[in-house]
Amino acid sequence: MSETKINYDQEDDVLYVSFGRSEHVTGVELADNILLRLDTGKTTGTAPRAVGLTFISFERMMAHYRERPLSVPLANLRNLPEDLWQAVLAVMTTPPVSDFLAIGLSLSPQVPPLPERLAA
Numbered sequence: 059m060s061e062t063k064i065n066y067d068q069e070d071d072v073l074y075v076s077f078g079r080s081e082h083v084t085g086v087e088l089a090d091n092i093l094l095r096l097d098t099g100k101t102t103g104t105a106p107r108a109v110g111l112t113f114i115s116f117e118r119m120m121a122h123y124r125e126r127p128l129s130v131p132l133a134n135l136r137n138l139p140e141d142l143w144q145a146v147l148a149v150m151t152t153p154p155v156s157d158f159l160a161i162g163l164s165l166s167p168q169v170p171p172l173p174e175r176l177a178a
Contacts, residue, residue, distance in 0.1 A: 062154055066116070073116040077154045080109045086138065086146055091115050094155070098145045106145035108155045 063076040080097040093112040099105050149155050
């Protein structure tokens with residue numbers, strides 16, 4: 059695997075993180091300002107691999123999330139086709155992507171409204 063390269067475009071406030079090159083790149087929007095670039099491996103018959111990450115409005119994002127981490131619900135990605143969903147999970151949970159993004163689990167119970175009690 060090639061060396062990670064980081065480039066920052068100050069004028070447009072975009073941080074580019076490159077993990078290598080590929081002729082078969084698919085972009086997946088992880089959040090409003092984070093794009094994952096990956097090679098799903100479908101064309102070449104290889105395992106999925108990350109090609110890079112793009113952080114849009116990087117300075118603003120870092121200023122806003124210094125106090126607490128950015129939370130990106132993976133449920134937002136469930137609209138992806140199953141094979142792409144599996145490829146995204148595979149590359150997000152392993153280096154080099156996991157060196158830049160920490161994947162965590164949080165639980166938010168979705169409790170339906172309870173019926174009102176009837177007076178006896």
